[in-house]
Amino acid sequence: MPDPRSxxxxxxxxxxxxxxxGLLPVYFIALEPTGPVEIVAWRILLSLVFCLIIIxxxxxxxxxxxxxxxxRILLLSAVAAALIAVNWHVYVYASVSGLIVEAALGYFINPIVTVALGVVFLRERLRPAQWCAVGLSIIAVIVLAVGYGTVPxxxxxxxxxxGFYGYVKNRMGPGVSAVGGLTLETAWLVPLAVGQLxxxxxLGALTAGTVGPGHTVALALAGIVTAIPLLLFAAATRRLPLTVVGFVQYLNPILQFLFGVVVMGEAMPLERWVGxxxxxxxxxxxxTDAVRARHHSRRRAAPPPVEPV
Structure with missing residues (x-):
């Protein structure tokens, strides 16, 4: 029986x-006039410092x-570092450039990309409902591309x-903790961060320490802001079934979407609503398919009923 407290x-x-x-765009926008390149650089360096303090x-x-x-772990962590660097740069750029809704779309699509990666790299066989979900997502991207005249x-x-970051982290195995993995990844990225700064x-474009004490403190929190959600996520995955974690993950893009549309006033024309x-x-x-599959596997794993004598 699962522990209710756990x-x-x-x-x-x-x-x-x-x-x-989901609220990270609020933080990144609050760091104005700092640009995405500087934000990511400090995020890398201060995340490493925070992880070393925890260790x-x-x-x-x-x-x-x-x-x-x-x-093997070092090589995989280097690949993961490259992928998360791309993700961080794109995400921060989208947040400070008024493209939060498109960033939310990326994280809505992410679970389906993960399923597709399982087919390509792990030779997993998809159920009909999973193929349907992948097909709908491809159609959605086409609709958005046609509506905007460009691919999102x-x-x-x-x-x-x-998606690839999650795949590489999965290949690293459960022996690599959240703190240990983030430490290795940010260590690989230190030369990039230092070079950017x-x-x-x-170029005279560095903002750290030049805007005001409040801005400096906010920028100094980049390591904590990056690491704490990751540590909470690691704690959650050790206590919850993956199906539950899978449902909760939609909270992130939902909050981003609402922030972009309601607070920042990003446009939502018809083609974007359709997509x-x-x-x-x-x-x-x-x-729905994941819940049914989990329920079916539980029923198959359950011991047969004992017949009365």
Missing amino acids: SSTGLLAAVSAYGLW AATRSFPALRPLVVDR VLALALAFSF LVLAG FSLVWLALIVLS
Whole structure:
């Protein structure tokens, strides 16, 4: 029997993680006039600092050593670092450029991209409902592309970069903790972050410490803002079934979508409503199928009833 307290804690952690991720555009916009390149650079450096502080406080350095000497883990963490760097740059750019709704579309599409990656790389066989969800998503992208006269590049970049990131993290295995994985990934990205900051400083475009004390403090929180949702997510996945986590993940793009439309006033012409509606329909089909499949597997795994003597 699952522990009700553990499940409640896990659900709270999952809602908190995806809720914080959904509100990230608010934080990035509050950092104006800092641009996306500088925000991501500080996010990388300060995330590494925050992770090292956590490791030091919990005396977890011995657990980090096996990861550092494992060539396979190091290689996979380097690939994951490259993917998350792309994701962060695109996401922050979308947030500060008034393209929050398109970013939300990317995270709505992400679960379907994950299913497609399972077919391509893991040779998984899709059920009819899953094929239907993938087909609806492709139609949605076509509708949006035709309506806008261009492919939603930012949304697809977010969906595929995070989808491949999740795949690589899965290949790393459960032995790599959230803190350990983020530590390795940000360590790989330090040269990139330092290079970006040096270029901005050379151009006279560095904003850190030049806008005001409030802005400086907000920018200094980039590491905490990045790491805390990830740690909450790790806590949730250890306490909840993946189907529950899968449902909660939609909180992130829903909050982004509402923020973009209601607060920032982004346009929602007919073709965008049609495209989003198709994606939402695909997610309903995918989620319903996942629940049915889980229920069916539980029934098959249950012991046969005992016949009365």
